[in-house]
Amino acid sequence: MDTRTTRRALAGAAAFAALALSGCTGDAFGDDSGRETITYWLWDSAQQPGYQQCADDFEASQDDYAIRIEQRGYDDYWTSLALGLVSESAPDVFTDHLSKYPEYVSRGLLAPLDEYIERDDVPLDIYEDGLADLWIGQDGKRYGLPKDWDAVGLFYDEADLADAGLTADDVAHMTWNPDDGGTYEDVIARLTVDTNGVRGDEPGFDKDHIATYGLWMEGGGGPNFGQTQWAQYAVANGWEFTDQNPWGTHFNFDDPAFVETIAWWQSLVEKGYMPDFASQQGAKPSDQIAAGTAAMTADGSWMIGTYLGYDGVDVGMAPNPEGPTGQNASMFNGLADSIVKDTDHPEGAWQWVRYLASPACQNVIGERHVVFPAITEAWETARDAYAADGVDVSAFTDHVENGTTFLFPIADHAGDVTAVLQPAFDSIMSGADVESTLTGANEEINRLFE
Incomplete structure (x- = not known):
């Protein structure tokens, strides 16, 4: 175990003890x-x-x-x-x-x-x-x-960023689209490193044996409407959760703008840039940054103190990437x-x-x-x-100051909606067909409001 890995392991253990x-x-x-x-x-x-x-x-x-x-x-x-x-x-x-x-x-x-x-x-x-x-x-x-x-943004390991030849300015002005992922996916690929030290944008990259993921997610986001997982990308792609908010009665998880967003999101798993559901289940993104198994993650403002609290790990923050709408976006909860x-x-x-x-x-x-x-x-x-x-x-x-937030979707049958969404997105992170999974889930959810 090298010095940096040891330092990170000790930092993670100390943070866990402090939390306990x-x-x-x-x-x-x-x-x-x-x-x-x-x-x-x-x-x-x-x-x-x-x-x-x-x-x-x-x-x-x-x-x-x-x-x-x-x-x-x-x-x-x-x-x-x-x-x-x-x-x-x-x-x-x-x-x-x-x-x-x-x-x-x-x-x-x-x-x-x-x-x-x-x-x-x-x-x-x-x-x-x-x-x-x-x-x-x-x-x-x-x-x-x-x-x-609270709002959502990106946290990244400053040392990983420097090792990849990237700067804080590079991650502060990223763009994203569902076709090729824009400069955002370029950064994610660059930050991903396999067990042989090859980066995700280099020849010979082994997507099946990853030492450091470029982006880490916590779960599929079903229980919280993708607040830190995928909502920011979908809304920046022009999508809306429901016919109205609050108290919408028709969800739009089968909308093409959403389907293509989630298909891109799933592709990060397929390319080896982001862990699948089984690999990340129960592992908090902040702990993965501290341990060196992740270089960057999307997370909420309520976690700032946690990310900054790891001894020996310098963590930077960046806004979500700008989407096809010309703006970035964050859920406002x-x-x-x-x-x-x-x-x-x-x-x-x-x-x-x-x-x-x-x-x-x-x-x-x-x-x-x-x-x-x-x-x-x-x-x-x-x-x-x-x-x-x-x-x-x-x-x-x-x-908040620029007005690029969108509200947490509020609707009846919240527990039943979550019961449908959670397995749907967990299965998508595990490789399920995106369009048919989302179409089926959306039909089941909208039947709750009939």
């Missing part, structure tokens, strides 16, 4: 004697210290409520929440996701916030454009107040805090949600710059905090 320890922090904040205790669930341990500070500040601002924060890993989080909602052991307030809340609303599990918002004259124009309205259900009621936003309808503490839960969505809390989150808060001034604080650390996050913030 981060989930062991306490979940009680302040002295709750004589107060109603409001339970709040998070899934991101990296954000927990910031929200602990918000909880401490909230408790200091009043005498009626104490906050107990509980943090779970992402997969366990939703399983525990589903069990809690049916067994009356759910939290009072929880971090909600756009892919989940339509189903919770349809089952009558969330408390609408409209009366509270009107009563307390809560401003909704302080959030980045579009975020607040994402949480209005089909019934016209609001079920969450925005907490943050935003989390919110929601109140469980059957909470025993509705007023306390509301006061906590209101505080979480306020400048007082979101500026604290911005100063810690783990994620970009929903309030414009707070995410600008996060951007400035990154800059003070010498980190340029424009690969993500430019999407």
Whole structure:
């Protein structure tokens, strides 16, 4: 094992150990004697210290409520929440996701916030454009107040880039098309190295024995509408998910613009530039960058701290490539805090949600710059905090400032849609015929809305 590989292995092990320890922090904040205790669930341990500070500040601002924060890993989080909602052991307030809340609303599990918002004259124009309205259900009621936003960009190993004879400027101005992949595919091929040290754009390249993939993906993207996998390319090719968003009733996964996009995406696997489903299953892209098995990956802004946290591995960031539309694109997703309808503490839960969505809390989150808060001034604080650390996050913030984002698709039957999409895209990553697979999946999904 060479020095660089050893360094990377140790960096990955250290990061894993740090992550494991981060989930062991306490979940009680302040002295709750004589107060109603409001339970709040998070899934991101990296954000927990910031929200602990918000909880401490909230408790200091009043005498009626104490906050107990509980943090779970992402997969366990939703399983525990589903069990809690049916067994009356759910939290009072929880971090909600756009892919989940339509189903919770349809089952009558969330408390609408409209009366509270009107009563307390809560401003909704302080959030980045579009975020607040994402949480209005089909019934016209609001079920969450925005907490943050995220965008998608590229992370790459700066040493791999230099070894390939490429510069940061090369990856900052890439173009893409579904026919030959444009300069984006040229870069991916150049960054791919087989076990004999031959690059993907050189004679004698062995696509079946790869030491470093030029691009690494995490799964087929079915559970999250390809947020970090393929959505950015498809939309940059002029495609739209549904007939309208939010609350579309007809999906377009059989559209030719989408089919040709996914056929190109699959071709990266066939050429050996990207791992197939079996090879990458369960392997996080950030860990592959640290280990040296990937040179570049597309990932979300919520992962910036993780990529920059590996000792001895210098990671750069670049925007998604410009597509045939003449623009690059990124999914614009935003989390919110929601109140469980059957909470025993509705007023306390509301006061906590209101505080979480306020400048007082979101500026604290911005100063810690783990994620970009929903309030414009707070995410600008996060951007400035990154800059003070010498980190340029424009690969993500430019999407918001330039208006090149598209919204996470919100529709009924979210769980059923995911149940169709996940095996479809996993099979495509495993070599299935793209057009017939997408046509069949699209027909099955659209039958849900008949």
